[in-house]
Structure formats: structure tokens, C-alpha cells
Amino acid sequence: MTTVNKETLGFQAEVKQLLQLMIHSLYSNKEIFLRELISNASDASDKLRFEGIEHPDWYGDDPELKIKVSFDKAARTVTIADNGIGMSREEVISNLGTIARSGTKEFFSKLSGDQQKDAALIGQFGVGFYSAFIVADRITVETRRAGLPAQDGIRWESDGSGEFTVENVDLAQRGTAITMHLREGEDDFLSTQKLKSIIRKYSDHISLPIQMNKESWDDDKKEQVIQDEMESINQSSALWARSKSEITEEQYTEFYKHLSHDYEDPLCYSLNRVEGRSEFTQLLYVPTRAPFDLWDRNKRGGIKLYVKRVFIMEDAEQLLPMYLRFVTGVIDSVDLPLNVSREILQESRDVKVIRESSTKRVLSMLEDLANNDDELKKEKYRTFWTQFGQVLKEGIGEDQPNKERISKLLRFASTHTDSADQAVSLAEYVARMKEGQDKIYYVTGDSFNAAKNSPHLEIFRKKGVEVLLLTDRVDEWMLSFFTEFDARQMTSVAKGGLDLGSLSDEKEKQEHEETEKGFKDLLDRMKVVLEDKVKDVRVTFRLTDSPACLVSDEDELSGNLLRMLKAAGQQAPETKPILEINPEHPMLLKLKSDDKQFDQWTQILFDQALLAEGGQLNDPAAYVKRINQLLLA
Numbered sequence: 001m002t003t004v005n006k007e008t009l010g011f012q013a014e015v016k017q018l019l020q021l022m023i024h025s026l027y028s029n030k031e032i033f034l035r036e037l038i039s040n041a042s043d044a045s046d047k048l049r050f051e052g053i054e055h056p057d058w059y060g061d062d063p064e065l066k067i068k069v070s071f072d073k074a075a076r077t078v079t080i081a082d083n084g085i086g087m088s089r090e091e092v093i094s095n096l097g098t099i100a101r102s103g104t105k106e107f108f109s110k111l112s113g114d115q116q117k118d119a120a121l122i123g124q125f126g127v128g129f130y131s132a133f134i135v136a137d138r139i140t141v142e143t144r145r146a147g148l149p150a151q152d153g154i155r156w157e158s159d160g161s162g163e164f165t166v167e168n169v170d171l172a173q174r175g176t177a178i179t180m181h182l183r184e185g186e187d188d189f190l191s192t193q194k195l196k197s198i199i200r201k202y203s204d205h206i207s208l209p210i211q212m213n214k215e216s217w218d219d220d221k222k223e224q225v226i227q228d229e230m231e232s233i234n235q236s237s238a239l240w241a242r243s244k245s246e247i248t249e250e251q252y253t254e255f256y257k258h259l260s261h262d263y264e265d266p267l268c269y270s271l272n273r274v275e276g277r278s279e280f281t282q283l284l285y286v287p288t289r290a291p292f293d294l295w296d297r298n299k300r301g302g303i304k305l306y307v308k309r310v311f312i313m314e315d316a317e318q319l320l321p322m323y324l325r326f327v328t329g330v331i332d333s334v335d336l337p338l339n340v341s342r343e344i345l346q347e348s349r350d351v352k353v354i355r356e357s358s359t360k361r362v363l364s365m366l367e368d369l370a371n372n373d374d375e376l377k378k379e380k381y382r383t384f385w386t387q388f389g390q391v392l393k394e395g396i397g398e399d400q401p402n403k404e405r406i407s408k409l410l411r412f413a414s415t416h417t418d419s420a421d422q423a424v425s426l427a428e429y430v431a432r433m434k435e436g437q438d439k440i441y442y443v444t445g446d447s448f449n450a451a452k453n454s455p456h457l458e459i460f461r462k463k464g465v466e467v468l469l470l471t472d473r474v475d476e477w478m479l480s481f482f483t484e485f486d487a488r489q490m491t492s493v494a495k496g497g498l499d500l501g502s503l504s505d506e507k508e509k510q511e512h513e514e515t516e517k518g519f520k521d522l523l524d525r526m527k528v529v530l531e532d533k534v535k536d537v538r539v540t541f542r543l544t545d546s547p548a549c550l551v552s553d554e555d556e557l558s559g560n561l562l563r564m565l566k567a568a569g570q571q572a573p574e575t576k577p578i579l580e581i582n583p584e585h586p587m588l589l590k591l592k593s594d595d596k597q598f599d600q601w602t603q604i605l606f607d608q609a610l611l612a613e614g615g616q617l618n619d620p621a622a623y624v625k626r627i628n629q630l631l632l633a
């Protein structure tokens with residue numbers, strides 16, 4: 001064997017960090033290295049199947065794709081070999097020397113140094129190839145890219161301490177063999193039985209054969225001896241193609257982990273075969289925990305597309321709407337052409353059918369959790385909502401045909417419990433509505449406390465009318481598409497005049513009109529003082545404790561939304577709020593009868609109303625000065 005071009009290279013800083021972390025925090029679960037390496041070998045075979053459509057010659061005389069697991073007791077090594085796509089020199093250096101994943105920086109910034117917490121995080125990130133260093137103190141990878149000649153074989157080697165070497169070697173076969181030189185004390189893995197049991201546990205769902213040498217009893221030697229003949233350890237058929245009754249819970253779970261690189265079990269899953277106009281199989285999973293890059297629009301994962309069992313592409317975003325981007329799974333179509341590209345997917349009618357059907361499947365899965373009396377399912381829905389609720393809300397704007405179904409899945413915090421837990425459904429709200437109440441009331445705010453303590457809620461609290469407390473960033477956007485539920489108008493308590501519908505009686509209305517007349521003069525004078533800042537000043541009966549509050553006009557953006565737009569660097573239209581005053585508050589009564597420092601008091605009322613709803617003062621220093629003057633007066 002000739003070796004040339006040997007070079008020593010350093011790992012990317014993140015790899016070094018990951019290796020350290022992995023060895024320490026995942027040691028108690030060290031056998032997962034086998035799952036990870038088999039998973040990679042299976043992906044490599046999928047890639048060859050796909051690229052092989054255009055390059056049938058790449059298969060050569062070795063067309064049966066398989067994975068071989070073997071060990072050498074004397075050398076103390078375990079080897080996992082595949083005849084998949086293999087890697088070129090450049091690919092080896094970039095794949096096994098760096099982490100080129102989106103969100104990597106963010107992941108590392110979240111590490112806390114606390115082993116347990118970090119282990120969970122690293123599980124979410126995906127442990128992959130490097131997990132082999134948990135049990136090995138040296139790893140040798142020999143690989144040859146399909147289609148390249150024997151002399152383009154590559155040997156990569158590292159002890160995981162910071163550097164690796166790469167050199168060219170002659171390799172007769174394409175594919176990749178990963179040899180782990182076991183650490184002291186890891187000899188358990190040098191056993192057919194042990195390796196078999198791990199493979200059955202974690203990798204039974206792999207669709208190509210995982211083979212090991214047979215073992216048999218030798219009467220002379222009085223021990224098990226390894227034979228040349230190979231046997232398959234797994235069922236080696238695509239999991240989603242098996243009949244439902246044959247698939248165990250564990251197999252679903254392990255397959256999910258293989259697909260998603262997640263460490264935790266999925267929250268729920270659904271396998272269906274659809275026949276008729278379009279024929280396809282869908283196996284869809286909802287994860288238990290949001291990935292750290294859920295908000296990264298370039299995040300990988302999602303749905304793997306197969307056509308008649310041939311892997312076509314990862315992350316086929318056309319197969320599910322964006323707001324269901326947390327779903328992982330496989331879709332295997334009978335109708336799509338093997339050479340389908342992302343561009344074709346965008347226009348295909350078959351894809352449209354698959355997308356609609358998969359969307360409905362996911363919504364049904366969620367409905368099953370949400371509307372179930374079973375405590376375990378209820379708990380699962382709570383978990384789902386905490387992790388993915390904000391993403392699901394995007395569906396209200398994005399998926400018109402399913403809007404009603406999605407709206408039933410929404411959960412909110414409300415004044416019913418005054419807890420930040422988002423647990424109230426709209427159906428529950430409606431069932432609790434007061435007699436005469438014909439609207440669903442909500443308030444938005446940039447934090448739970450700002451919403452909960454909003455002065456706009458005072459009258460509602462007094463009358464015992466429930467108000468939803470909306471504080472997620474996506475809420476304002478969602479509400480612009482969400483105006484009605486169950487024929488009841490969604491109504492902001494901070495927009496327009498106070499509209500309690502038939503909750504206020506005639507007598508009350510008359511009294512209010514009288515009071516308003518009595519305040520007309522005062523309002524006119526206040527308007528003059530606040531001319532630049534407000535659109536109008538008027539009397540309100542929505543306040544009980546606060547002297548004043550700001551509201552926006554029915555057809556204008558709310559103060560909260562304007563602040564969000566500004567914070568996001570967006571152009572926000574210049575709109576002025578309306579100042580509403582509480583005619584029963586002592587401050588207003590004083591102002592009405594007292595002319596001294598009228599301007600100061602008026603300005604302060606405005607500034608306080610702005611602060612109370614979470615706004616920022618234009619000129620905080622002037623506010624402080626005014627308050628101090630009045631304190632000393």
C-alpha cells in the first residue's frame with residue numbers, strides 16, 4: 001500500500017470543545033456511538049443510491065449496499081464499514097475536522113459548564129461521528145469516494161486531542177470504514193453478543209442489512225470462534241414500508257432519533273399509507289423539545305423525501321408548510337419521478353396533495369393530544385404548546401384553509417387564572433363568557449406583567465369579564481389575520497372606545513353621558529397642552545384604579561405593535577394615540593378644580609399612561625423634572 005500527501009491539520013475550535021464535552025457528559029450512554037456511526041453509514045448509502053441514478057457505473061462489481069460491523073480482539077478495535085458514497089480528501093477534511101452546521105455558534109454560546117444540562121443540549125445538537133471518541137482513544141477512517149480511482153482513497157486518523165492527519169492510500173473498495181481503537185476498560189465491545197444487542201436495540205429500523213461474522217462453538221478450542229460467513233443482524237426493510245402491526249414503539253422511537261439526530265423520544269408520531277389519486281406513505285413525528293435552531297430559517301431537518309424507497313432529498317420544505325417546520329419524518333412517494341428537483345417539487349400537483357394530506361395528519365395528531373381526557377396526552381399537549389405554540393400561531397396567517405382547526409389548538413394566558421401559563425383554549429373562554437358578553441377580549445403586551453397589569457383591564461376585572469393576555473412576539477401579527485372565533489369578534493381592550501356590548505346597562509350609559517358633559521371643558525384644555533402627542537383626549541369608564549391610559553384607534557396599529565416594529569428596525573407609520581382619562585380618579589378631580597400647574601399635571605398623566613403600557617418616554621429627563629417640581633410644590 002502506498003501512502004502519499006500526508007498532512008497534519010488542527011480541528012476547528014468548536015470540534016475540540018465538542019469532543020471534550022461529549023467524552024465527559026455522554027459517558028453514561030457511551031454505546032450510542034454505534035447508533036451514530038451506523039446512522040452515518042446508512043445516510044452514505046442513501047446518498048449513493050441517489051447519486052447512482054445518474055452514475056450507475058459507480059456501483060462497479062459491488063451493487064449490494066450494506067453495513068459491516070466487526071471487531072478484532074487482539075488489536076482491540078471495532079470497525080464499522082459501509083460501501084456507500086465515501087468521501088474525497090476535501091470532504092474528509094471538512095466533514096471530520098469542522099462543524100459546518102447552521103446554528104453552531106449559538107449552540108456553543110448556550111453551554112453552561114453544567115454537565116447534565118450540557119448533555120441534554122448536546123443531544124439536541126446531534127452527537128454524530130465524534131461520539132466514537134467516547135470509547136476510542138484513536139480513530140482511523142479509510143474512505144474512497146464512489147467514482148474515484150483506488151489511489152484516491154484517504155486515511156484520516158486522530159486521537160481526538162486537537163489534530164488529525166490525512167493521507168492518500170490505495171483502497172480497493174469505495175465507501176468508508178471507521179476503526180475505533182478502544183480506550184482502556186472498553187473491552188466489553190469486543191463481543192459479538194454485545195454488538196448485536198446494541199444494533200438490535202438502536203438500529204433495527206435501518207433499511208439496509210447490517211452484517212456481522214457468524215460465530216459458532218469450536219469443540220476443540222472450547223470457545224466461540226468467528227467464521228468468514230456473514231449474517232444480517234437487523235430486519236433491513238424500510239420501517240415505514242412495514243405493516244403497522246409489526247413495528248414496535250422502540251423501533252418508531254429509534255427511527256426518529258436516526259432521522260432527527262434528536263436525543264429525546266418524540267412526543268407523538270403517525271404512519272399512514274395514502275392510496276388513490278396520489279400514492280405515498282407518510283411517517284411524521286412531533287419532537288418533544290424545540291431544537292435550538294427552531295427560529296433559524298435555514299435550519300436543517302424536517303422531512304426526508306424518498307421516491308419508491310430511494311432517498312431523494314433532505315429537508316424537502318415543500319412537503320409541509322413553514323409553520324409546521326418542527327415536524328420530522330419521511331415521505332415516500334410512488335408518483336414523483338426519481339430525478340425530481342426542488343424546482344419541480346414547487347410546481348408538482350402530487351406535492352400539493354402530499355402537503356395537504358401531511359398538514360392534516362399533523363393537525364389531527366395535535367388534536368388528539370389537545371382534546372383527550374387522558375392525563376398523559378394532556379400533559380403532552382402542554383409540552384407541545386410550550387415548545388412549539390409560537391410557531392403554530394404562524395399557521396393562523398399562513399394556512400387559511402386550516403385556520404379554524406389551528407385556532408382551536410391555540411392556548412392563552414388569561415385573567416381567569418392570572419398565571420403566565422398558556423393553558424386557556426378559546427372554547428373554554430367562550431364557555432365562560434358572561435351573560436350578555438358577545439366578544440372575546442384580549443390585551444397585548446411585551447411582557448406578561450405588562451399585559452396582566454395593564455390599566456385597560458381594570459373595568460373587565462371589576463365586572464368579572466375574562467381577558468386573554470397575549471405576550472408572544474408573533475401575537476400581534478397573528479391577530480391581524482384572526483378577527484373572529486366561533487362568530488365572536490376578537491376585540492382588543494386597548495383599541496377604540498370601550499365596547500362592553502350589552503354588558504353595560506342603560507342606566508349606566510346615561511350616567512356616563514352626564515359625566516362626559518361635565519368634563520368637556522377639561523378635555524379641551526388638555527387637548528391644547530398635548531396637541532403634538534395625542535390625537536384626542538376623552539373620558540373613559542374602563543379604568544378603576546389608574547388615572548389615565550392610552551388607546552389606539554380601531555383601524556390603527558396598537559402601541560405594542562408599533563414598538564415591536566421600531567425595535568425590529570422597521571418603518572412604523574407615525575400615529576398618535578388617544579389619551580383616555582378616568583373621571584373618578586382623584587388626580588383628575590383635582591385637575592378639574594385646580595388651575596395651578598395644569599400643564600405639568602397633564603403632561604405627567606400622558607407620560608405615566610405611556611409608561612404603564614410598557615412604552616418609552618421621548619424625554620425622560622423632562623418627566624423627572626416635572627415630577628420633582630410637583631413633589632416640592
Ligand SMILES: Nc1ncnc2c1ncn2[C@@H]1O[C@H](COP(=O)(O)OP(=O)(O)OP(=O)(O)O)[C@@H](O)[C@H]1O
Binds near residue numbers: 041084095128129
Ligand atoms: N460513513 C460515512 N460515509 C460518508 N460520509 C460520512 C460518513 N460518516 C460521516 N460522514 C460525513 O461526515 C459528516 C459529519 O458526520 P457527523 O456524524 O459528525 O454529522 P452529521 O451526520 O452530519 O450530523 P449529526 O452530528 O447530527 O450526526 C456527515 O454529514 C457526512 O457528510
